[in-house]
Amino acid sequence: MLSEEHLLVKKTVYEIVEKVVRPKSREIDGGSYPRDILRFLGGQGLLAPTLPPEYGGASADTLTQVLIIEELARASPAV
Numbered sequence: 001m002l003s004e005e006h007l008l009v010k011k012t013v014y015e016i017v018e019k020v021v022r023p024k025s026r027e028i029d030g031g032s033y034p035r036d037i038l039r040f041l042g043g044q045g046l047l048a049p050t051l052p053p054e055y056g057g058a059s060a061d062t063l064t065q066v067l068i069i070e071e072l073a074r075a076s077p078a079v
Contacts, residue, residue, distance in 0.1 A: 021075040049068055
């Protein structure tokens with residue numbers, strides 16, 4: 001069972017993915033990776049969530065990292 005915090009992370013990442021990643025998923029899956037998406041996801045702490053904030057992460061736990069990866073991969077496994 002997910003905690004309220006984990007459910008909020010999952011919902012938030014879902015919304016980001018639908019708005020930012022899904023519209024470019026064919027382009028990404030075709031081998032192109034728009035740097036603007038990479039910069040945005042990194043800026044949101046979604047590329048290295050378990051790292052401390054001073055290194056671009058969010059000091060998240062492993063389950064949070066898994067939830068983020070699942071949501072990103074749902075739209076584009078290449079992400």
